[in-house]
Amino acid sequence: xxxxxxxxxxxxxxxxxxxxxxxxxxxxxxxxxxxxxxxxxxxxxxxxxxxxxxxxxxxxxxxxxxxxxxxxxxxxxxxxxxxxxxxxxxxxxxxxxxxxxxxxxxxxxxxxxxxxxxxxxxxxxxxxxxxxxxxxxxxxxxxxxxxxxxxxxxxxxxxxxxxxxxxxxxxxxxxxxxxxxxxxxxxxxxxxxxxxxxxxxxxxxxxxxxxxxxxxxxxxxxxxxxxxxxxxxxxxxxxxxxxxxxxxxxxxxxxxxxxxxxxxxxxxxxxxxxxxxxxxxxxxxxxxxxxxxxxxxxxxxxxxxxxxxxxxxxxxxxxxxxxxxxxxxxxxxxxxxxxxxxxxxxxxxxxxxxxxxxxxxxxxxxxxxxxxxxxxxxxxxxxxxxxxxxxxxxxxxxxxxxxxxxxxxxxxxxxxxxxxxxxxxxxxxxxxxxxxxxxxxxxxxxxxxxxxxxxxxxxxxxxxxxxxxxxxxxxxxxxxxxxxxxxxxxxxxxxxxxxxxxxxxxxxxxxxxxxxxxxxxxxxxxxxxxxxxxxxxxxxxxxxxxxxxxxxxxxxxxxxxxxxxxxxxxxxxxxxxxxxxxxxxxxxxxxxxxxxxxxxxxxxxxxxxxxxxxxxxxxxxxxxxxxxxxxxxxxxxxxxxxxxxxxxxxxxxxxxxxx
Amino acid sequence: xxxxxxxxxxxxxxxxxxxxxxxxxxxxxxxxxxxxxxxxxxxxxxxxxxxxxxxxxxxxxxxxxxxxxxxxxxxxxxxxxxxxxxxxxxxxxxxxxxxxxxxxxxxxxxxxxxxxxxxxxxxxxxxxxxxxxxxxxxxxxxxxxxxxxxxxxxxxxxxxxxxxxxxxxxxxxxxxxxxx
Numbered sequence: 001x002x003x004x005x006x007x008x009x010x011x012x013x014x015x016x017x018x019x020x021x022x023x024x025x026x027x028x029x030x031x032x033x034x035x036x037x038x039x040x041x042x043x044x045x046x047x048x049x050x051x052x053x054x055x056x057x058x059x060x061x062x063x064x065x066x067x068x069x070x071x072x073x074x075x076x077x078x079x080x081x082x083x084x085x086x087x088x089x090x091x092x093x094x095x096x097x098x099x100x101x102x103x104x105x106x107x108x109x110x111x112x113x114x115x116x117x118x119x120x121x122x123x124x125x126x127x128x129x130x131x132x133x134x135x136x137x138x139x140x141x142x143x144x145x146x147x148x149x150x151x152x153x154x155x156x157x158x159x160x161x162x163x164x165x166x167x168x169x170x171x172x173x174x175x176x177x178x179x180x181x182x183x184x185x186x187x188x189x190x191x192x193x194x195x196x197x198x199x200x201x202x203x204x205x206x207x208x209x210x211x212x213x214x215x216x217x218x219x220x221x222x223x224x225x226x227x228x229x230x231x232x233x234x235x236x237x238x239x240x241x242x243x244x245x246x247x248x249x250x251x252x253x254x255x256x257x258x259x260x261x262x263x264x265x266x267x268x269x270x271x272x273x274x275x276x277x278x279x280x281x282x283x284x285x286x287x288x289x290x291x292x293x294x295x296x297x298x299x300x301x302x303x304x305x306x307x308x309x310x311x312x313x314x315x316x317x318x319x320x321x322x323x324x325x326x327x328x329x330x331x332x333x334x335x336x337x338x339x340x341x342x343x344x345x346x347x348x349x350x351x352x353x354x355x356x357x358x359x360x361x362x363x364x365x366x367x368x369x370x371x372x373x374x375x376x377x378x379x380x381x382x383x384x385x386x387x388x389x390x391x392x393x394x395x396x397x398x399x400x401x402x403x404x405x406x407x408x409x410x411x412x413x414x415x416x417x418x419x420x421x422x423x424x425x426x427x428x429x430x431x432x433x434x435x436x437x438x439x440x441x442x443x444x445x446x447x448x449x450x451x452x453x454x455x456x457x458x459x460x461x462x463x464x465x466x467x468x469x470x471x472x473x474x475x476x477x478x479x480x481x482x483x484x485x486x487x488x489x490x491x492x493x494x495x496x497x498x499x500x501x502x503x504x505x506x507x508x509x510x511x512x513x514x515x516x517x518x519x520x521x522x523x524x525x526x527x528x529x530x531x532x533x534x535x536x537x538x539x540x541x542x543x544x545x546x547x548x549x550x551x552x553x554x555x556x557x558x559x560x561x562x563x564x565x566x567x568x569x570x571x572x573x574x575x576x577x578x579x580x581x582x583x584x585x586x587x588x589x590x591x592x593x594x595x596x597x598x599x600x601x602x603x604x605x606x607x608x609x610x611x612x613x614x615x616x617x618x619x620x621x622x623x624x625x626x627x628x629x630x631x632x633x634x635x636x637x638x639x640x641x642x643x644x645x646x647x648x649x650x651x652x653x654x655x656x657x658x659x
Numbered sequence: 660x661x662x663x664x665x666x667x668x669x670x671x672x673x674x675x676x677x678x679x680x681x682x683x684x685x686x687x688x689x690x691x692x693x694x695x696x697x698x699x700x701x702x703x704x705x706x707x708x709x710x711x712x713x714x715x716x717x718x719x720x721x722x723x724x725x726x727x728x729x730x731x732x733x734x735x736x737x738x739x740x741x742x743x744x745x746x747x748x749x750x751x752x753x754x755x756x757x758x759x760x761x762x763x764x765x766x767x768x769x770x771x772x773x774x775x776x777x778x779x780x781x782x783x784x785x786x787x788x789x790x791x792x793x794x795x796x797x798x799x800x801x802x803x804x805x806x807x808x809x810x811x812x813x814x815x816x817x818x819x820x821x822x823x824x825x826x827x828x829x830x831x832x833x834x835x836x837x838x839x
Contacts (some may be wrong), residue, residue, distance in 0.1 A: 072734060072735075073734075150735070150738075150815070152817060153735070153738040153739065153815050153817055154738075155734040155735065155737065155738055157734070158734065159734050274666070278669060281669075282669075285673075292680065312684045313684060316677065316680055316681060316684065319677065319680075320677050323673055323677075324670065324673060324674065324677070327669050327670035327673055328670055330666060330669065330670070331663075331666040331667040331669075331670050334666050371676070371679065374679060374680070374683045375679050377683070378679050378682040378683060576732065577732060
């Protein structure tokens with residue numbers, strides 16, 4: 001019965017979402033405050049029923065109810081409980097339900113935390129989000145019902161979860177990624193509400209900024225986890241493959257990065273109004289496009305779920321309605337006159353403009369590269385595949401171009417600044433950065449120009465930030481009071497930019513100084529790599545809960561001292577018979593030691609073994625975590641909290657007067 | 660008017676992209692699940708399961724038959740297997756397409772659970788499956804006497820599927836208007 005309850009709850013949630021999409025929007029149009037006031041309740045109601053539905057699916061998975069089709073296809077009685085739970089979103093139907101759940105959570109969160117907004121705005125925002133919810137819930141109910149049964153003919157046991165997905169990183173990677181993807185729907189809904197209302201002022205930017213920053217932070221963490229998972233689970237030691245599905249998550253991130261900066265200019269200076277609205281539409285549209293690419297199977301990818309043309313067509317129609325509709329609205333309603341606010345070329349505004357141009361070009365580059373095989377195929381130009389060389393050739397110079405502007409950004413003043421001031425502020429950082437570029441690579445044995453460039457750029461970024469921090473603190477009576485006076489949104493920017501610098505260093509160092517040996521090893525053999533001696537001690541059979549494995553035990557020593565014991569495995573999963581490589585990693589802040597097993601060679605116990613030395617690879621993920629932490633920190637800013645107080649004081653009445 | 664027109668640019672670009680995406684949907688080989696309906700079964704020449712000899716398209720042609728895509732790794736195939744044995748016992752010719760499977764495991768399966776098949780095509784690489792547009796096992800194709808694909812059923816063939824969908828078509832093609 002539980003799956004039927006879940007299905008029924010999903011239908012109720014769907015009905016509530018329809019009402020949410022229609023009634024408050026109608027109320028906003030007719031200025032009917034009673035219709036508008038229904039919006040928050042409907043948003044929360046939708047969330048409750050979708051959550052019940054999701055809980056029912058989780059129960060079906062945890063209780064091994066193999067009469068439910070997705071459970072039979074994606075779970076197994078031997079699967080550890082935590083993976084039974086994560087198997088809920090390890091398949092098309094379940095992950096779509098998770099998506100719908102997260103969308104309803106964001107909608108309910110807006111209803112609760114933005115209750116102080118004018119009712120007119122709030123009802124429009126929630127209606128737009130309700131309409132998106134209708135799209136996803138109807139997609140679920142019409143093409144991808146997660147509660148479909150296999151009756152009669154319930155299998156005795158399930159097919160098992162894809163072993164690649166049986167991993168701690170993959171338990172939280174999809175939810176975080178979806179939090180990010182779907183979170184951009186809030187900025188999108190605010191932008192549409194502003195277009196509908198015809199009032200594109202700084203206020204919509206202030207309202208949507210904290211939501212956008214949080215969504216961006218989640219997306220950053222989600223992408224980071226995906227990269228980290230690929231690194232240790234796929235067994236190749238790579239951390240980014242420019243795979244279509246990776247690109248699908250990266251494009252909204254790039255557009256979102258442009259958006260959070262552009263929103264700052266719109267909030268503070270009332271600038272780039274139409275542009276920011278367009279970016280908000282872009283960021284969410286790219287999230288939807290990502291969904292389309294992953295679910296429709298138009299592009300081949302290692303990540304793709306089983307594909308289905310009916311689903312592809314459904315999402316494409318949905319995409320056309322949402323993106324086409326919003327861009328039409330944009331074309332008709334966005335202010336076409338140049339804003340009266342002006343700024344000089346030497347100012348923080350133009351630096352933000354540089355950021356926007358670079359990130360937009362990067363987005364389009366990735367979009368073009370991802371769709372190129374499809375475009376050529378559609379034009380009858382044959383089959384193409386676009387690989388890392390294209391993306392690296394375009395992407396790396398773009399990021400290198402970005403950093404010089406980033407270094408000036410925090411120091412620069414709004415509206416009007418002078419070259420002479422920049423010179424006096426940044427002369428010392430510039431000299432030190434160049435010195436760092438020359439000297440830091442000397443720490444390694446061979447001098448590398450790329451590392452020199454990355455060191456100089458990161459140092460420039462770091463010193464620019466520190467210079468500005470010092471500038472802000474020095475006027476205070478003591479260092480402590482000075483630091484206390486700094487706002488959370490400034491700290492957020494500081495930490496996030498610092499994270500970006502760490503990322504640059506990590507990416508460049510690990511790509512340039514990475515050492516990789518593929519060789520045949522038998523127990524007793526040893527190999528020296530970057531001063532580390534890898535000794536293959538023994539090969540032992542191991543049994544896990546739902547797999548059997550060969551485990552190679554390695555001891556790694558440096559100058560006679562043992563630094564790590566590594567035990568990579570080659571697993572065979574019992575239910576599906578799939579073979580998986582489980583790499584072993586000796587992690588460190590300055591280097592990772594990575595061992596993965598290839599194939600057995602001969603019958604003497606020899607194996608093809610892959611040994612990697614990866615310097616500073618962790619910096620990349622630490623940098624991404626810093627970026628996310630920074631974006632979360634900005635939300636603590638007082639100016640967003642101040643807005644919330646009236647809502648606590650005189651909830652509904654106040655909000656009504658706002659309309 | 661010019662500044663307003665400029666704002667339509669994103670929309671125009673999106674429409675162009677959507678057109679490509681729409682085209683892309685129909686380009687995908689898997690996006691044509693019924694492409695072979697009323698088309699002849701593709702030519703193939705593959706080993707018979709567990710034997711050296713090859714089996715061709717011509718070996719399947721001549722009478723109305725079912726072509727069942729199965730594999731030992733497929734849980735639902737185990738579910739439908741007893742029913743296939745039953746209808747084969749009633750005289751319905753069934754050919755098997757052993758899809759991306761291990762020959763030894765498939766032979767064990769047939770020894771243990773019974774063999775409803777006239778012959779089994781060993782499609783180890785899934786090449787015939789690709790030509791047929793197999794989406795996943797189990798799938799069952801209904802072929803007429805001329806070797807033309809008349810129907811495709813995705814999923815388990817059980818009593819309900821057989822009696823409501825496949826059997827009426829089967830009887831129609833064999834020219835027997837009423838049967839069991």
